[in-house]
Amino acid sequence: MKKTNSDSSPLGSKSRRVFLKQIVSGTATTLMIYASGARGGHKIARMWKQKSTKHHWAYIIDVGKCIGWGGCVRACRQENDVPEGVTRTWVERYVVTEDGVYVDSPKGGAEGFEPLSEDLKEKAIKSFFVPKMCNHCENPPCVQVCPVGATYKSPEGFVLVDNDYCLGCAYCVQACPYGARFINPEKHVSDKCTWCHHRVKNGRQPACVEACPTSARIFGDLKDPESEVSHILQEGIWTVLRPSMHTGPSCFYIGLPREVI
Amino acid sequence: MYDLPHNALVNFILPNNEEVWWSLMIVIYPFLTGLIAGAFVVSALYHVLHLKQFKPVANFALIAAFCFGLFAGMPLLNHLGQPQRALQIFGTPHLTSAMSVFGYVYSGYMLLLTTEIWLIYRKFFIQKANETTGIQRRIWYVLTLGVTTYHPESAQLDRRLARILAGIGIPWAVLLHGYVGFVFGSVKAISWWATALQPIIFLSSAIVSGIAILILMYTFIHWRRRVSPDYTMIKKLAIILWASFLFDWGLEMLELVHIWYQDSHEWAVVMPLILGPLYGSYVWGQIIWLSAVPVFLLGYAVLYAGNGRGMLFLVNVGSFMLLSQVLFMRFNVVIGGQLISKSARGFVDFHWDIFGKEGVLAAVILLTAPFITYYVLSRFLPIFPKAENDQS
Numbered sequence: 001m002k003k004t005n006s007d008s009s010p011l012g013s014k015s016r017r018v019f020l021k022q023i024v025s026g027t028a029t030t031l032m033i034y035a036s037g038a039r040g041g042h043k044i045a046r047m048w049k050q051k052s053t054k055h056h057w058a059y060i061i062d063v064g065k066c067i068g069w070g071g072c073v074r075a076c077r078q079e080n081d082v083p084e085g086v087t088r089t090w091v092e093r094y095v096v097t098e099d100g101v102y103v104d105s106p107k108g109g110a111e112g113f114e115p116l117s118e119d120l121k122e123k124a125i126k127s128f129f130v131p132k133m134c135n136h137c138e139n140p141p142c143v144q145v146c147p148v149g150a151t152y153k154s155p156e157g158f159v160l161v162d163n164d165y166c167l168g169c170a171y172c173v174q175a176c177p178y179g180a181r182f183i184n185p186e187k188h189v190s191d192k193c194t195w196c197h198h199r200v201k202n203g204r205q206p207a208c209v210e211a212c213p214t215s216a217r218i219f220g221d222l223k224d225p226e227s228e229v230s231h232i233l234q235e236g237i238w239t240v241l242r243p244s245m246h247t248g249p250s251c252f253y254i255g256l257p258r259e260v261i
Numbered sequence: 262m263y264d265l266p267h268n269a270l271v272n273f274i275l276p277n278n279e280e281v282w283w284s285l286m287i288v289i290y291p292f293l294t295g296l297i298a299g300a301f302v303v304s305a306l307y308h309v310l311h312l313k314q315f316k317p318v319a320n321f322a323l324i325a326a327f328c329f330g331l332f333a334g335m336p337l338l339n340h341l342g343q344p345q346r347a348l349q350i351f352g353t354p355h356l357t358s359a360m361s362v363f364g365y366v367y368s369g370y371m372l373l374l375t376t377e378i379w380l381i382y383r384k385f386f387i388q389k390a391n392e393t394t395g396i397q398r399r400i401w402y403v404l405t406l407g408v409t410t411y412h413p414e415s416a417q418l419d420r421r422l423a424r425i426l427a428g429i430g431i432p433w434a435v436l437l438h439g440y441v442g443f444v445f446g447s448v449k450a451i452s453w454w455a456t457a458l459q460p461i462i463f464l465s466s467a468i469v470s471g472i473a474i475l476i477l478m479y480t481f482i483h484w485r486r487r488v489s490p491d492y493t494m495i496k497k498l499a500i501i502l503w504a505s506f507l508f509d510w511g512l513e514m515l516e517l518v519h520i521w522y523q524d525s526h527e528w529a530v531v532m533p534l535i536l537g538p539l540y541g542s543y544v545w546g547q548i549i550w551l552s553a554v555p556v557f558l559l560g561y562a563v564l565y566a567g568n569g570r571g572m573l574f575l576v577n578v579g580s581f582m583l584l585s586q587v588l589f590m591r592f593n594v595v596i597g598g599q600l601i602s603k604s605a606r607g608f609v610d611f612h613w614d615i616f617g618k619e620g621v622l623a624a625v626i627l628l629t630a631p632f633i634t635y636y637v638l639s640r641f642l643p644i645f646p647k648a649e650n651d652q653s
Contacts, residue, residue, distance in 0.1 A: 085279065085280075086276070086277055087276045087277060090275075090276045092273075097270070099270060100268040100269060100270040101267070101268050101269055101270060101606070102269075102270040102271055103269065103271070103273040103604065103606055104271065104273060105273075105275070105276055107276070108276040141448075141449065141450060143357075144357045144358065145357075145358045145359060145360065145447075145448070146355055146358055147350050147354065147355055147358045147360040147361040147363075148346075148349045148350055148353050148354070148355055148361070149353060149355035165346070165349065166342070166343065166346075167341050167342065167343050167346050167347065167349065167350070168341050168342015168343045169337075169340070169341055169342070169360070170282040170283060170340075170342075171358070171360055171444075173277075173282050174282065174283065174448050174450065174451060174599070175448050175449075175450055176450060176603075177449070177450035177603060178603060179275035179276075179277050179278050179602070179603035179604065180277065181277065182277040182280075182282075183282060183342055187342075188342030188343055189342055189343060244526070245449065245450070261267060261604065261605045261606065
């Protein structure tokens with residue numbers, strides 16, 4: 001079969017058309033990657049950095065050790081300048097009776113708890129305290145729903161918010177099943193626990209962990225096989241909050257009673 | 262009185278749940294967006310089904326939709342904590358988010374609507390630019406985009422292009438209204454929102470509110486102009502409204518019955534929600550008074566009330582009630598979902614803010630603005646064909 005000049009020539013019209021098509025599709029692909037990846041949860045960066053990260057942080061809460069003192073909440077407020085009316089971490093008090101479950105968390109437990117009423121004391125079958133915070137999920141719904149990728153999962157396991165990029169739309173606040181997020185009333189952007197990222201990257205522990213007098217809060221590196229969190233998680237006696245949500249929390253609970261939602 | 266969910270002894274809400282983060286602005290955003298739907302219904306009737314009877318209201322439906330569309334994004338903008346960053350959603354949309362391409366879907370539809378209106382009114386703009394002088398001529402000239410001659414071929418081309426845009430606009434409108442529902446339906450953390458039916462419920466309720474507002478505006482404008490309305494056309498719209506609402510109501514009930522019958526974790530919080538904080542606005546407001554009553558009114562109007570003023574009255578009362586039903590539905594979905602604390606053991610109190618940034622006054626202003634815009638536009642554009650007995 002005979003070839004026409006334009007077919008055989010590398011600069012023929014068909015080749016030029018193919019070349020132009022490739023330029024257009026290449027540009028479009030680059031733009032799409034930029035749009036979805038550059039701000040969008042840093043996906044591309046994560047793909048490369050995942051394997052090379054030095055740390056993979058995790059947080060463990062030993063419910064049996066929490067005494068509801070509230071020092072962790074106060075330390076968090078002070079460390080992170082948390083405004084009144086919202087909180088990055090809180091402690092819930094549970095009193096289980098035959099009539100039902102009593103739960104409270106006045107001011108997030110920052111000032112401790114008032115003594116229980118006599119009636120409740122008499123009816124109590126068991127009582128305990130449960131600290132809560134952002135679960136820094138592996139599959140975070142807050143990151144999924146952020147319309148501009150201002151909230152993202154860092155390669156080392158932190159779920160963070162870019163304050164300079166957040167729109168303050170509160171979609172992430174709605175999407176979080178744990179009630180861990182809020183709109184900062186002073187900055188008007190989404191806010192939540194960062195596991196004290198600024199401290200951890202300088203080799204320190206989160207403020208709440210440092211403040212806990214009973215070591216109910218444990219923070220550590222899963223990539224260090226000798227760390228306390230690695231040992232505890234290897235033992236396998238832990239659970240997470242609301243597992244049915246399939247968010248893959250990185251906050252693990254030891255001794256979590258079934259009454260806790 | 263109702264029992265608290267999950268065996269709770271006291272109303273326990275999480276510390277960060279004390280505020281309803283999505284307030285009245287997010288209630289009126291899907292409501293205003295839904296009102297645009299009237300245009301695509303009339304467009305489908307006239308352009309696709311070739312029902313000539315709807316020709317006199319085709320331009321009216323487009324202009325009304327344009328006015329509602331202009332303000333549909335405003336509540337969102339007003340709601341943002343950092344509104345100056347709003348354009349980031351166009352520049353860096355995070356594509357896993359159900360909200361990320363709303364900017365494109367919404368502004369694309371508005372662009373399409375504006376172009377369609379421009380093509381329809383191009384002849385009029387040219388005529389005015391040639392008739393007027395001074396500053397008026399300059400304004401009309403800008404609207405002609407510099408082309409001041411109009412040939413029969415131009416008319417033919419404009420008509421063809423407008424029809425193509427109408428054809429694209431119908432599926433686009435379906436996408437727009439369904440998408441608004443998906444923004445809510447995809448939030449798995451909120452039991453009252455998370456249902457695959459949400460997009461279709463939002464679409465069908467948008468159609469209901471879109472037709473209802475057209476009927477109300479049409480009747481009001483004709484009453485003000487002292488022009489006899491087209492009763493037959495109104496009756497046909499009323500039949501479509503009635504059928505659309507029966508479908509919409511059926512879906513709303515199906516969603517509720519489905520959660521109830523499954524008796525799952527969702528029902529444990531939804532049942533006390535609708536028997537508690539939402540009892541008045543949902544059970545009595547949305548389901549009984551504003552649904553059952555207009556179904557009977559419209560049913561009677563389209564089946565037995567003839568083609569006169571009695572029918573028109575019943576259809577208008579029914580339309581007003583259905584418009585209110587959709588507003589109640591938006592409130593019950595948006596606010597209702599957030600009343601369930603994520604503790605799953607208590608309900609949040611909703612406080613009516615009157616003068617605040619996202620308060621009742623701001624909502625009323627935003628809901629009124631499209632009507633004022635329509636009034637202003639109607640002073641300059643011929644929206645309805647000139648009737649013989651027109652006294653305006």
